[in-house]
Amino acid sequence: MTNIVSTRLLVLGSGPAGYTAAIYAARAGLSPIVVQGIQPGGQLTTTTDVENYxxxxxxxxxxxxxxxxxxQAEHVGTKVIWDHVAEVDLTxxxxVLKGDSGSEYHADALVIATGAQAKWLGLPSEEHMKGKGASACATCDGFFYRGKKVAVIxxxxxxxxxxxxxxNHSHDVTLIHRRDSLRAEKILQDRLFAHPNIxxxxxxxxxEFISGGSPEALTGLDLRNVKTGEISRVDVEGAFVAIGHKxxxxLFEGKLKLDSDGYIAVETGTTRTSIPGVFACGDVMDKIYRQAVTAAGTGCMAALDAERFLAAEEFDALQAAE
Incomplete structure (x- = not known):
């Protein structure tokens, strides 16, 4: 038989947004359940030093x-389950959400905090140098490269x-682009071209990402000219891959309103999605800031929005019964 797990509030995802939503929901007496997903803890579990939380x-x-x-979430009353949701019915x-474990989750309200992943180049040497000079977030890691030569891809x-x-941290920044023109907005291009340190x-x-030293660290990048095939090297100590996020x-395509970039669309200033009772927080709806602290902030918002939604629904049911 299918194992049915019922809850007033289900949180899908377990990064800063998901856990913060769970903490606030538990403190509001909603006894939330968190389904962790395939990467419990989210992107921060792949990050070593954190200085800006x-x-x-x-x-x-x-x-x-x-x-x-x-x-903390468990301490205040959250139940955390390791499972991966593969199917949802929001109609x-x-x-109703179905997990790979065979469990079926029934929820009166749903908070989606499944996050986003940075796109990488896919090079073996890039994978090897993650955390040792290769990064996908300048705002997160730029401080560690103050006074050093860095590149953005x-x-x-x-x-x-x-x-x-x-x-703000380096006097020597190199932007590497595979085309002969940028896709960025003109005002940003103007600022870039005018900056003397770029x-x-x-x-x-x-x-190729080139490493050396002990402990091992990034020392440079081998670049291939896409027109001539010529290989050249640029010496850098930090390389930031900035080719977008996914x-x-x-899971929600065709079931929730998404924006043109595939992020869940929410009402401005809230975490409410196109379906009443479904809320989205963290990087799955935020393509601008993408920080742990902003994810946590929207997790708080989602829990408060969900609590108000459930309370209003309960009040309306009592009024109707009377």
Whole structure:
């Protein structure tokens, strides 16, 4: 028989947004259930040093922070389940979600916090150098490269914004783009071209991440000119891949309103989606900030929105009964 798990509030995803939503929901007496997904803890579990999460004077570790968030959520009354939801039915309430474990989750309200993943180049040397010089978030890691030579790979808004941001820490920033023109908005391009500490290498793609030293760290990038095939090397100590993010919304295609980039669309200033009782928070709906602290903030919003939705529904039911 199918194992049916019923709850007033189901949280899908277990990063800063999901756990924060669970903490607030549990404190509101909703006894939420968190289904962790295939990467419990989210992207922070792949991050080592975290220096910009409020409340910690010293450097903390990303996996440790997520363990603490989970422990806090459980401490206040959240049930955490390891499972991966593969199918959802949002056409009726309670909503029905089916997990790979065979369990079926019935929820009066749903908070989606499935996050987004940075797109990488897919090179073996890139994978090897993650955390040792290769990064996908300048805002997160740029501080560690103050005074060092860095490169940004990409040509869209994200790449240009990250290159400009990195000038706060580095006097030598190189933007590497595989085309001969940028896709970023003109105002961003104007700022980039005018900045004296940024240079651009056109028509080039990264062929290899080069490492050296002890402990091992990034020392440079081998670049391939896409027109001539010529290989050249640029010496850098940090390389930021900025070719976009992919939100984890495949499960909701055709079932929830998504924006043009595939992120869940929410009402401005809220976490309400196109279906009443379904809320979205964190990187699955935020393509601008993508920080742990902003994800946690929207997780709080989602829990408050869900609590108000359920309370209003309960009140209306009592009124109708009377």
């Amino acid at each position: 409020p409340g910690f004077r010293d450097v903390i570790q990303g996996p440790w922070l997520m363990e603490e968030m989970q422990a 009726r309430r309670p909503f 990409g040509g869209g808004n994200t790449a240009v914004e990250e290159a400009l941001y990195l000038t 240079k651009i290498i056109w028509d080039s793609e990264v062929a 939100p984890a919304t495949e």
